[in-house]
Amino acid sequence: MKTLLYIATALSVLGLAFWAYQENYATQQALKETRKLQRDIGHARARLNVLRAEWAYLNRPDRLRELAELNYDRLGLLPLRPDQFGRVDEVAYPQADLIIDNGVDVSNLNAGRQP
Incomplete structure (x- = not known):
């Protein structure tokens, strides 16, 4: 019985070592990809600054x-002059017409209820 327990313990240790080994390499790969993405983001930001x-x-x-x-x-095209520009508060926005198609008469809703 002890032998079976020793073998099971050794196999579990080997399994955990293999799992830790795999996780280590997966973490290393994720860190490498993160560094590459950070580098790409830096290049993209520099390019964006140049374009701006x-x-x-x-x-x-x-x-x-x-x-x-x-x-x-x-x-x-006419040349640009300062008097061609206006302010936002000078813009005349069209008035939206309020159209109610299916109106509900609310004056008689409480007529049938007793207080």
């Missing part, structure tokens, strides 16, 4: 004004 800088450079008001003047014949 390029966008800001290409949308300079003096450059856009010059392009509008150069291409006036083809596009008919």
Whole structure:
């Protein structure tokens, strides 16, 4: 009986060692993938910053004004002036019409009830 107990204990130790070995390599792989993803995120953020800088450079008001003047014949764009812009509170929003198709008469709902 003791021999069977020793064999079962040895097999369980070997099984746990194998499981720990597998978990170690799975953890190592997950850490490697995490480092790669972090590196990719860093590269993507750097690229996004470059693209934002390029966008800001290409949308300079003096450059856009010059392009509008150069291409006036083809596009008919007028040069930008400060008086062409307005404020949000100056925008006239259309009034939404309130339409009730299936109205319910609520004045008689409590008529049949006794207090």
